[in-house]
Amino acid sequence: MSSPIYIAIDTPHLDKALAIAGQVRRHVGGLKLGLEFFCANGHHGVHEMGKLGLPIFLDLKLHDIPNTVAKAVQALHVLEPAVITVHAAGGLAMLENAKAAAGLRTKVVAVTVLTSLDDNDLSDIGVSTKAQDQVARLANLARSAGCDGIVCSGEEVAAAKRAWHDGYFVVPGVRPAGGTLGDQKRAVTPREALDRGASMLVIGRPITQAVDPDLAAREIEATL
Ligand SMILES: O=C(O)c1cc(=O)[nH]c(=O)n1[C@@H]1O[C@H](COP(=O)(O)O)[C@@H](O)[C@H]1O
Numbered sequence: 001m002s003s004p005i006y007i008a009i010d011t012p013h014l015d016k017a018l019a020i021a022g023q024v025r026r027h028v029g030g031l032k033l034g035l036e037f038f039c040a041n042g043h044h045g046v047h048e049m050g051k052l053g054l055p056i057f058l059d060l061k062l063h064d065i066p067n068t069v070a071k072a073v074q075a076l077h078v079l080e081p082a083v084i085t086v087h088a089a090g091g092l093a094m095l096e097n098a099k100a101a102a103g104l105r106t107k108v109v110a111v112t113v114l115t116s117l118d119d120n121d122l123s124d125i126g127v128s129t130k131a132q133d134q135v136a137r138l139a140n141l142a143r144s145a146g147c148d149g150i151v152c153s154g155e156e157v158a159a160a161k162r163a164w165h166d167g168y169f170v171v172p173g174v175r176p177a178g179g180t181l182g183d184q185k186r187a188v189t190p191r192e193a194l195d196r197g198a199s200m201l202v203i204g205r206p207i208t209q210a211v212d213p214d215l216a217a218r219e220i221e222a223t224l
Pocket residue numbers: 008009010034059085111113114115116151152172173174182184202203204205206
């Protein structure tokens with residue numbers, strides 16, 4: 001069975017991205033390419049990374065009016081991503097349009113509450129419910145829209161899975177025990193995330209910033 005770990009390759013440098021992916025490829029199930037990589041390297045960069053033969057999770061967190069998101073998703077078809085992200089907060093019609101526009105082989109997962117936010121941050125943007133409740137609300141919306149799953153933290157994934165048995169649950173904000181949190185506020189360990197029902201673990205800096213990324217990936221894999 002392939003590893004649930006997708007490595008977040010957050011760098012604007014294609015050569016660095018290729019080098020890191022090459023180092024850890026035997027210990028990960030796929031490559032997650034996000035805004036930093038895509039804004040610098042575009043379709044060409046994704047195409048080059050795809051040559052490594054691992055599934056690509058293209059995390060562009062689309063969030064716009066339904067028509068614009070649908071057209072953007074269509075423009076990504078040629079890259080054949082295994083997974084793409086949209087923001088659940090874009091609303092039902094936007095999520096439905098994104099799913100309808102994605103090819104059958106691309107999972108559409110909806111970002112609920114970013115793992116860098118806590119309840120105080122939610123309050124700042126006018127969301128008066130706790131992260132846990134907001135994730136449940138947005139997961140329900142994503143499910144109604146026909147999305148394949150959601151992105152949430154390891155703190156909410158168990159409840160989300162209980163409510164949506166066959167959903168696909170992407171969990172970032174994952175840190176080995178005692179690891180540096182950085183900007184993540186709702187973090188759990190890889191083992192905890194998996195035990196609580198994560199389908200995919202997104203892990204970036206704990207591996208990419210390690211002195212030996214291959215060793216870091218192997219150490220995390222050994223805890224699963
Ligand atoms: O959609 C994501 O992948 C995502 C959602 C979220 O709520 N939090 C989050 O950290 N991510 C992404 O997951 C990765 C986490 O990276 P590290 O914090 O370095 O492990 C980054 O590429 C983020 O863009």
